[in-house]
Amino acid sequence: MANKVQCELCPTECVLEDYQVGGCRVRINKGGVLYSLVYGKPCAVAVDPIEKKPFFHFLPATTAFSIATAGCVLGCKFCQNWQISQAKPEETDNKDLMPDEVIRQAIFYNCRTITYTYTEPAVFYEYMYDTAKIAKNFDLKNAMHTCGYINEKPLKELTKYMDAADVDLKAFTEDFYSRICGGRLKPVLESLVLLKKQGVWLEITNLVIPTLNDDMNKIKAMCKWIAGNLGADVPLHFSRFFPYYKLKDLPPTPLETLKDARNTAMNAGLKYVYLGNLRSETENTYCPGCKKLLIERIGYNVRQNNINNAKCNFCGTVISGIWS
């Protein structure tokens, strides 16, 4: 067939026959041309606190205009949004919202940031790219929550407009990525390094799943890799697992496991380690210099903020992040 095409957006690089849809469910080959099925058709539109993404060192206590379309480049068995991430665009309830309208709505709702989130934003790359480009003209920030499973070329181009990225580093073994997510670890690590190198503000989320990726030796190796390759000031969020989708037979992550993971990460040299999906003082930011409380959070709400001009109010230590 002369109409075969190969998608080069994500490392899966699907080869598609005429009228075949990619593994992401949202890119189709029609007559030898690849089309996006979800441009301007988000299935989720919401105004969220930026802390929900989670971004803890990026414009705290502001709101983000959040969009997502159907589809994903991975097929994680623990996905919390599987109803939309593992769906075809025709199976979701989509809105008609072109990039300029996204900007208009974001400004109307007084949002400082547009976030590309909920599902994997790489699948709606063209929509995200165009929206992010326009957003820059209106002094809006762009941030994405991604699995980082994207090829170097498209990611590099996207970083021209992307201010921040929260990357799901799902585990630190190829085996986990292969068995549980249907992907590979190496491209994700390469994306993390590229994002850092391009100056995009980076935070990392790791969902700790009992029996699957809660081995403290692996967590230690992951934290050392983060500290060595990305820097000790990259915030790391350990998130509590709840049984969803295809992993309903597993229990929620025990709190002790999460506390152990946090201690392991701090012993590996990481300065900002948070626990998510639970309420505790581990949601707060403490100064790595004087250890005093800088940002007090309760859920997605910020109770107090003692950071001024990116410095600790008490001892003047510089706190990494984008604060204004």
Place this chain on the structure above:
Amino acid sequence: MRSLVKPNTSPSPSSPPLKGGAILLPSPLEAYGSEPTAHRGEGEGALLMDSLKITRREFFSFFIIGAVLSLIGKKVRVGTKPQKARFWRKINEDKK
């Protein structure tokens, strides 16, 4: 014109059991409300039956109106251009 409402064909409690001892499922009507207990033309049940009667013409009218409203509701846009994707290449197998 004939009515679309068909009489209930569920066997009465005194009917003989089906072959193989199969258990009868409730009649479809019961899912949306109790069947009238009175015989046709008698009591409150008869009134209910009369109000449920629609002609075939009425049925198709409702069907068409519903379809039109559904299309308007979904904002079907004829002629919307699909968006070309980026980052892909053609595979020319002839050259291989």
